[in-house]
Amino acid sequence: MTIKATSVLAxxxxxxxxxxxVAISPDAWWIVFFAFLASxxxxxxxxxxxxxxxxxxxxxxxxSIAVMVGFHADSAWAAVFAFVATGAIVYSAMRRDAYASAxxxxxxxxxxxxxxxxxDDADATWICIFAFLTTGAVANSFGVTxxxxxxxxxAIAGAIILxxxxxxxxxAIFAFILSAGSVGFxxxxxxxxxxxxxxxxxxxxxxxxxxx
Numbered sequence: 001m002t003i004k005a006t007s008v009l010a011x012x013x014x015x016x017x018x019x020x021x022v023a024i025s026p027d028a029w030w031i032v033f034f035a036f037l038a039s040x041x042x043x044x045x046x047x048x049x050x051x052x053x054x055x056x057x058x059x060x061x062x063x064s065i066a067v068m069v070g071f072h073a074d075s076a077w078a079a080v081f082a083f084v085a086t087g088a089i090v091y092s093a094m095r096r097d098a099y100a101s102a103x104x105x106x107x108x109x110x111x112x113x114x115x116x117x118x119x120d121d122a123d124a125t126w127i128c129i130f131a132f133l134t135t136g137a138v139a140n141s142f143g144v145t146x147x148x149x150x151x152x153x154x155a156i157a158g159a160i161i162l163x164x165x166x167x168x169x170x171x172a173i174f175a176f177i178l179s180a181g182s183v184g185f186x187x188x189x190x191x192x193x194x195x196x197x198x199x200x201x202x203x204x205x206x207x208x209x210x211x212x
Contacts, residue, residue, distance in 0.1 A: 006050040010042045010058045014086065017062030021069035021076075028069045028076035035079070038062075038086040051096030057089045057139065060106035064113035064131075074122040078112075081132040085109075088132070092139035101138045104150030104179065108134040111158035115169060118162055127172035137180035150179035 018035040021028055042050075042058075065082045068075040085105075094101055108131040115124045134154070138146050157175035161168050 004050065006052065006055050007042055009055045010050055010090070011039055013055065013059035014038050014042065014062050017059070017064075017066040020066040024066075024070035025073035025076075027073040031065065031069060031076050031079035033079075034083040035062075038083045041083075041087040041090050050090065051094070051098075053096065053098045053102035054089050054092075054094055056099070056102040057094075057105040057135070058086055060102075060109045061085050061089070061135070064109040064128075067113035068116040068122075068125060068128075071117040072119070072122040072125070075116055075125040078116075078125050078128040081128045085132045085135040088136045089139050092136070093142070094139045095142075098147070100144035100147030100151075101141060102147070104138045104147030104154075105135050107151040107154045108138075108175070108179070111154045111161075111175075112172070114158060115161050115172075118165075124161075124169045127169055130172040130176040134176045134179050137176070141182075145182040146179065149182045150175075153178040 014035050018031055021031060061082050065079055068078055089105070109128075112128050112131040115127060116122065134150055138150050141147070153175045154172075157168075157171040160171055
């Protein structure tokens with residue numbers, strides 16, 4: 001078994017972001033706890049080739065934490081979602097060439113950091129929840145549509161939020177929904193066309209009753 005370089009880079013990204021945040025805002029020292037948890041998520045996969053896209057996404061998450069904590073120590077609770085976002089990235093279906101997904105995740109967290117930094121207090125930190133949800137949706141998608149959609153919708157939402165002084169921070173909700181649905185890029189939501197009675201059957205059974 002060998003340790004993969006991308007796993008080491010991901011671990012380094014977590015701790016560089018944490019160190020910068022704590023160095024600027026010592027009162028936020030307790031984000032170290034969640035950095036340890038995130039490191040555990042990466043460390044359990046040291047034998048895997050995570051790929052550069054995952055490293056980019058993880059670096060964006062913890063770089064955003066450094067910015068948020070650096071401007072407002074009270075934003076340290078966002079590290080909780082940075083930890084779960086890290087786990088979502090590491091154990092996602094993201095391929096090693098999924099750069100569009102990586103930049104889509106990076107866009108969501110960069111906008112989150114910019115909005116928090118632009119506020120006089122940490123009231124807008126809650127949008128990190130939707131950055132995390134976007135992370136999960138994009139990391140487990142295939143192709144480029146959801147990643148590109150995330151870049152577009154988070155950029156639009158971020159521009160409006162920053163231009164209005166944060167009064168429209170709730171637009172992050174729609175940025176997540178539109179990103180997850182790949183709206184505008186050939187994706188969208190699809191309603192089921194039939195109903196299957198699978199109460200006592202498994203997916204590998206051939207006799208499940210299907211209602212068209």
